[in-house]
Amino acid sequence: MAKAAVKSAKKPAAKAAPKTVAKSAAKAAAKPAAKAGAKPAKKPAVKLNMLRPSVNNMSVRVFARAAGLDHAETDAWGHTRSPEFLARNPAHLTPMIEDKGLPRGVLWESCAIMQYLANKHGLEKFYPKAPAKRAMIDSAMFYLVGTLYPYVARATYPALGFPQYAGEVGHSDANPDKKSEAQKAAMAAIAEPLEVFHSFFRDGKPFIGGKNPSIADIRLAATLEFLAVIDYALPKWAKEYMAALEKKLGKAYAEPAGDVRGYIAHVKSQAKA
Numbered sequence: 102m103a104k105a106a107v108k109s110a111k112k113p114a115a116k117a118a119p120k121t122v123a124k125s126a127a128k129a130a131a132k133p134a135a136k137a138g139a140k141p142a143k144k145p146a147v148k149l150n151m152l153r154p155s156v157n158n159m160s161v162r163v164f165a166r167a168a169g170l171d172h173a174e175t176d177a178w179g180h181t182r183s184p185e186f187l188a189r190n191p192a193h194l195t196p197m198i199e200d201k202g203l204p205r206g207v208l209w210e211s212c213a214i215m216q217y218l219a220n221k222h223g224l225e226k227f228y229p230k231a232p233a234k235r236a237m238i239d240s241a242m243f244y245l246v247g248t249l250y251p252y253v254a255r256a257t258y259p260a261l262g263f264p265q266y267a268g269e270v271g272h273s274d275a276n277p278d279k280k281s282e283a284q285k286a287a288m289a290a291i292a293e294p295l296e297v298f299h300s301f302f303r304d305g306k307p308f309i310g311g312k313n314p315s316i317a318d319i320r321l322a323a324t325l326e327f328l329a330v331i332d333y334a335l336p337k338w339a340k341e342y343m344a345a346l347e348k349k350l351g352k353a354y355a356e357p358a359g360d361v362r363g364y365i366a367h368v369k370s371q372a373k374a
């Protein structure tokens with residue numbers, strides 16, 4: 102399994118702080134950079150710009166490790182709105198990879214990144230080539246990003262301290278009762294799509310991908326990590342599913358998950374204080 106080299110961002114500028122990650126995130130999840138004096142490895146093939154407390158980022162970080170891809174992580178904390186970053190990625194979003202073959206040199210959107218890297222390196226174990234099987238993985242990921250994730254974001258971002266999106270109650274000047282009502286409604290809405298992943302996409306199999314976790318499984322398990330911040334009562338199957346995926350992927354999962362879990366523990370301890 103390839104170990105990701107990690108470069109930390111230089112001074113994160115307060116003004117350039119990323120939209121969806123609270124300022125304390127960088128501190129809470131910050132890890133020391135690679136050991137000084139270590140033998141310089143050959144230049145990694147792919148550069149991954151990432152933010153540690155994010156489950157969108159966690160998905161790609163887990164996948165790159167699990168697939169043993171030659172890559173280096175750069176902590177983009179405080180840089181996503183810098184002129185240099187925006188010139189390459191006007192959406193200012195992470196995860197973002199830099200890879201030579203790409204027409205614009207960069208690619209963002211977690212699922213698109215995993216699909217591209219799996220295609221490029223023939224990683225059929227994570228992303229089957231057969232059209233019908235592949236379509237199910239794609240369907241699960243689109244359903245996650247388009248339906249489940251917006252509920253998860255509205256339910257958890259207020260507790261995570263992440264800003265919500267324009268037009269949402271959480272983003273507005275609405276009174277706290279209205280905000281709390283909206284948060285609760287989003288939380289209640291999670292159960293239905295979650296059950297769809299279980300009954301339809303897993304359909305009795307250990308993972309959406311079958312015996313082995315696919316990129317859709319990595320995306321789903323990572324997303325569910327955020328629910329711990331609101332003490333969401335996950336159904337038994339979901340807890341077992343997440344544990345099975347972590348067992349199967351080992352450190353490849355546990356390491357990036359540790360950053361997300363560390364951030365959640367931090368915000369929870371702040372809320373209690």
Ligand SMILES: N[C@@H](CCC(=O)N[C@@H](CS)C(=O)NCC(=O)O)C(=O)O
Nearest residue numbers: 119120155157181193194195210211
């Ligand atoms: N749908 C995207 C969401 C990406 C996203 O929201 N990234 C956030 C972190 S969770 C980000 O990089 N925000 C920085 C900014 O907006 O400046 C994906 O799955 O990759």
